[in-house]
Amino acid sequence: MPSTIASAIHAPLIIDIAGTSLSKVDKQRLQHPLVGGLILFARNWENRAQLTALCQSIKKLRPDLLICVDHEGGRVQRFKTDGFTHLPPMRALGEMWLAEPAGTASSKKAGPLDATQAASACGYVLGAELRACGVDMSFTPVLDLDYGSSGVIGDRSFGRDPRVVSLLAKSLMHGLLQSGMANCGKHFPGHGFVAADSHTEIPVDQRSLKAILADDAAPYRWLGSVTSSVMPAHVIYPKVDKRPAGFSSKWLGDILRGQLGFTGAIFSDDLSMEGARRLDGQVVSYTQAAVAALQAGCDLVLLCNQSVGKGEPVDELIAGLTEALLKNEWHASETSEERRRALLPSKPAVGWDALMVQPAYMQALDWVL
Template identity: 70%
Template sequence: MIQHAPLIIDVAGTRLSKADKRRLSHPLVGGVILFARNWDNREQLTKLCKQIKKVRADLLICVDHEGGRVQRFRTDGFTHLPPMRVLGELWFAGQPGQESEAALAACNTATAAGYVLGAELRACGVDFSFTPVLDLDHGGSSVIGDRAFARDARVTTLLAQALMHGLMQAGMRNCGKHFPGHGYVKADSHVDIPVDDRPLQAILADDAAPYGWLNASLSSVMPAHVIYPQVDSRPAGFSSRWLNDILRGQLGFTGAVFSDDLSMAGARQIDGREVSYTEAAITALQAGCDLVLLCNQCIENDGEPIDDLIDGLSQAQLEGRWWPNEVSEQRRQELLPQGYPLPWDELMIEARYMHALSLLP
């Protein structure tokens, strides 16, 4: 029987409840995403991650931990990482005649940031961070803003590649987001349904360009809950045109595709009507996503929407409306970290880590 665990869900608090354990043990659940509410201190986080792995060793423990305002763990020794815009500013900080040296130094700093980010998370048992942001800073998006490296797709590509090299040194995979680009639209897909009216060629030549240039480096991609009506009437994360024809076919990407959070407003409307989480998940999986996220349901709704999604996807499988994908499961497994992490106390005196800290702005 083909195995495929496409669901990434959240848990309620700083330790697993019986309900959390029950959900995480379900064969359709492939991982957990952590938030600031799951954090008290490093010791507690490490115990929580061990609890999760005790339920199933292959569960992928994820977090949004980019730096700047999107960093879930900030105390008890965790380094305050700069927003990615700071790395872009370093790129352009060179004096006349020294522009190349400044760009190379910025890439080195990006690698250091990636290593610190990945090594600190892994020392506490976290497997994976949804980073780097590949969106371009067009200047009008409040939800992206300083999360973006730069306006220039080439600068963004090289800084992201450097950051991913640092993650790789820590044994951590990466996730480029939000394909094909969220930086041009002003609306926030958490609470709205953004629309980008540009033609395909304009998007491919600019915002989506990093995905082609990084197709040998990206481990995974997260599409945007944005509609690009000149390409498809559906948001990118529910569009086979974007995910299969363009991302995989045209841009050559071969890794895993995550949906963005299905609870966001941009995921609740498909083809002009409101859909259930189960229908949204099935639509995303059929469109080319390998994994789907449903976040922030344990606190707000006592986890009932997660149970409904698990039951709904199980029923859809029995009815033949959704089929497990062995290739997708292989892609999920490949996101698990490589090698053994350094324990925190050993990391704090490791030469590479100390040098990386010295390079951060």
């Protein structure tokens, strides 16, 4: 391995594994210096004991690897059995906010203050249960606004009003923080307005920058000081840039970091999604997409669901990004690496058995719908 790679100061790749334990090939991939973490899916789950053992084996291999998962609640929750709490979709919290308060003497949970309390409880339960099994962070909360037209967002959103979305998201982030878990606001600057699903299509949002900043992107301004990381949308906003937001230095550098002042980590969304496979009208490889995302300002890039089978796309991306680094097509960033490491938990997790009788956890469960 070239010394320039062996001593790389930036590990931007977040990959996945095929099974419920680490194979020899998984270990080789995860030990590569450009790999900074992995994302888990339902196929990596059998039960809590297996998940805990898997996370322990990952940390034994490399303690600095960031173990991630999409675990929002509702229909996006990877682990749902063997004691994991079924968390509500975020829309349920938005609906609670809008409901008429019933008064402190009532057991009914309704109104803005109950909704923010419930959001904090959801964040704590979500984070504490994952951390008890060894998972470092979840890609949550969704900050997209619900316009009623996006099936892929839908009830994953807190609601239509950016003020309500921001306050409920902040409360959820507070719960995550209490559990020792970082957060990830997604999908910047907003995926909720377009009907197309960026997993299978390339959505185009024709609105002006002024309109987007006033509405969809507003939560990113209001939550900038408490948001650990951001994931941009694979959506094209042609009145701002011809490239999707996650590949646009205008969106990531000029607007998110410059205008909105965001200083945390930026993850690309999954590079295998259709919205990431075409840039400037051309079909691109995973390596080309990763380099474009890093050049645009992403600190970390995800490639999901490509380890199944022999996992050739994962190996091709690792090799391709290594070659691109040696050719100076992208530059390792010490600042990006600091942002990645800042997402790792800074305090020990509470074990599962102790968590089940912890007063703060038991109180939070009472507020989870």
